[in-house]
Amino acid sequence: MSSGIQRCMLWTILFLSVGMPLAFSAAEAEEPPVSTALVSESPLDEALLDEALLKEQLEVLPTDKVEAFWKQLQEEYGGFLPYLETPSLAEQLLPGGEGLNIQSVLQGLMAYFFHEVRQNAHLLGMLVVLTVFAMILGSIQSSFEQQTVATVAYAIVFLTLMVIVINSFRLAMDLASTTISNMVNLMLALIPLLLSLLLSLGNMVSASVFHPLILFMVHVVGNTIATIVLPLIFLAGVMNMVSSFTGRYQVSQLAELLNKLSLGALGVLTTLFLSVISLQGLTATVADGVTLRTAKFLAGNFVPVVGKLFADAADTVVAASLLVKNAIGMAGVLTLLFICVFPAIKILILSLIYTFAGAVMQPLGDSPVTTCLSLVGRSLVFMFAAMAMVALMFFLAITVVIVAGNVTLMMR
Secondary structure: OHHHHHHHHHHHHHHHHHHHHHHHHHHHHHOOOOOHHHHOOOHHHHHHHOHHHHHHHHHHOOOHHHHHHHHHHHHHHHHHOOOOOOOOHHHHHOOOOOOOOHHHHHHHHHHHHHHHHHHOHHHHHHHHHHHHHHHHHHHOHHHOOOOHHHHHHHHHHHHHHHHHHHHHHHHHHHHHHHHHHHHHHHHHHHHHHHHHHHHHOOOHHHHHHHHHHHHHHHHHHHHHHHHHHHHHHHHHHHHHHHHHHOOOOOOHHHHHHHHHHHHHHHHHHHHHHHHHHHHHHHHHHHHHHHHHHHHHHHHHHHOOOOHHHHHHHHHHHHHHHHHHHHHHHHHHHHHHHHHHHHHHHHHHHHHHHHHHHHHHHHHHOOOHHHHHHHHHHHHHHHHHHHHHHHHHHHHHHHHHHHHHHHHHHHHO
């Protein structure tokens, strides 16, 4: 009896050890395969799929001040800017948006370039005519028994030329100063918005470091270049004109010193700005990445039941905020470039006109007028360089803030 019971128990154990796994494997084989597309999706992919979440986050953000600069650009240069399907530039740059057509942007800039050439063609004609008159009067001064008439006529022509040059100088300086002021105001509206989004990503160290640092550097760089560097370049250009007009009072060396001081100040400001922003940004980004990675690990492993679910949901929201931040940052970068590029083209056209007039007139004879025109063209290039360096520094500052959030998410 006992042997029969033992035999039955052995057959039962054998059936359970062999038959049950086969039954479970057959049941699993009958179940439909689970799609791995959603399982393998990262939080960034989920955020890309949820366009409604992106637009909802963008709508609640106070982007009015940033968009106001784009609307102002459309009012001033509407015919040369690319057409947007949506009134908001940031919404246009979101994933799924139309984006910007690079070809239409380049076509608009080329159209504006030739528009400015046509607008300033009369200036080139006036410079050529006045230069020819000045050369003729200078060459026939020795033909008069008394050189008073020729000297007075030469002085009148040269003074007329100086009035035109000073007006061009003043126009370029006002244009550069206004452009720098607009770029500073754009940064003051954009940086707090980007830093608030950076804070929503968990970059507490980066936001706390960038907020006072970038705003302080933007104020210092913008005001210094607008109130010190540009006036130094303007004063150096006027001194070069005076030195060209009279051989008795020469201040060309002083003008050269002022040019060197202005360029030196520009180089020091650029180096200081980029060094401080880059080093502080790198340090803060690494600290934020380590902190957030640790917090995610603790939440996912030590909070029972809902810890992992909460961490994954937070990653999706953070990824959506990252995409919105990148779209707003790109909108700010494009607005900054368009604020700078149109005045830069105008100043470059003026510089090319003066340089071209001096180069064309030089074969007719060595005259102080041709030297003056060449020096004016060089001074206008210095003004263009000062404005372009401000745009470059602000562009890199926005880029550092954008990259800070991206690197932190990668480290998570």
